[in-house]
Amino acid sequence: MVVRLIVGDDPVLVGEAVTTAIDDLVGEGDRSLMLELLTEIDYRNDEGLWESAKVLDAARTPPFLTERRVVVGRHMSRFSRKDDYGPIVDLLGGPLETTDLILVWERGVEPKVDRMPALPKAVKEAAELAGAEVLQTAAPKGRAAGDWLRGQLASSFIHFDRSAVSAVEELLGEDRSRVIGLVRTIEGALGEGGIATAADVATFGGEKGSTVPWALDDAVDRGDVAGALAMLPRLIPYSGTPTDRNGAAFRLMAVLHKRYSNMLRLDGAGVGDEKQAAALLGMKGSPFPAKKAMQQSKKLGTAKLSRAIHLLAEADMDLRGTKDWPPELVIEVLVARLANLSRR
Numbered sequence: 001m002v003v004r005l006i007v008g009d010d011p012v013l014v015g016e017a018v019t020t021a022i023d024d025l026v027g028e029g030d031r032s033l034m035l036e037l038l039t040e041i042d043y044r045n046d047e048g049l050w051e052s053a054k055v056l057d058a059a060r061t062p063p064f065l066t067e068r069r070v071v072v073g074r075h076m077s078r079f080s081r082k083d084d085y086g087p088i089v090d091l092l093g094g095p096l097e098t099t100d101l102i103l104v105w106e107r108g109v110e111p112k113v114d115r116m117p118a119l120p121k122a123v124k125e126a127a128e129l130a131g132a133e134v135l136q137t138a139a140p141k142g143r144a145a146g147d148w149l150r151g152q153l154a155s156s157f158i159h160f161d162r163s164a165v166s167a168v169e170e171l172l173g174e175d176r177s178r179v180i181g182l183v184r185t186i187e188g189a190l191g192e193g194g195i196a197t198a199a200d201v202a203t204f205g206g207e208k209g210s211t212v213p214w215a216l217d218d219a220v221d222r223g224d225v226a227g228a229l230a231m232l233p234r235l236i237p238y239s240g241t242p243t244d245r246n247g248a249a250f251r252l253m254a255v256l257h258k259r260y261s262n263m264l265r266l267d268g269a270g271v272g273d274e275k276q277a278a279a280l281l282g283m284k285g286s287p288f289p290a291k292k293a294m295q296q297s298k299k300l301g302t303a304k305l306s307r308a309i310h311l312l313a314e315a316d317m318d319l320r321g322t323k324d325w326p327p328e329l330v331i332e333v334l335v336a337r338l339a340n341l342s343r344r
Contacts, residue, residue: 002100005127008137009116010177018324025070025100033066040075072102080117092126139176152179158194167201181329188336189225223343228335249327260308263297304341
């Protein structure tokens, strides 16, 4: 049995650590059979309480059609009282050998709490006795902070030139954990092998604005990555509860998927004008949306439309737990990639 204990209060850093741990333990295995993810939102009881018994039951369930299981227990800080974390300590003392366990001591989600309870000494000691790797996810401070931030940039599949590194350091200041989301967004915009400059950092890392929903389509269609990203906070409540943010992200995903599916249906259909396009798509009322879909379908072509559908499917899986990113980050990366398709 492999045990990982991830501790942290920054959702982006924690999410990155969880994603890395899952990828490492699942490897090339069948994720649908091997992985069980338990969160406070999904597994509360009738009284709205997150029970440690759920984690124990999952960890002690033998694998089915696979040699091992990977069980991830999120929001473990809800079990900060001895009566709650006692069963977790017992589990670590007598684990099921066919289960790999990832425990995440992070802030609970509902109701919102101002402060994350400290990791109990008994839990830490039990994890260490079980051979666990204990990972503290907070960004370092002092002299080590600069090296850590530059290491995050260096590990990206795009290259940050000297001006970009300086721009990131100046932009983030002490809020260094934001570098994760910033890097993923710029990666989505530039693509593998891209070279990020100070101008890119200014474009994609500045303050976000807001606008009406249909303006997002226009920005994406014209390849305006920065403009598209600036519209997302109006569509996703960045400061809302995880339930609100997830719901908004899935709703926006549904809208984007329908729009690109319509473009794919029009691709090669031989429609001559917006009225024929509207009839094919079953659209009533104004033919303007059908006209925009037809124009963008012709602009992108079959290969790019297929790529867009693939990106949408990948983002949908990420929202469902394939990547442990906040929902707004999943959507930001998706929108950057879709807009980037339109400007190539």
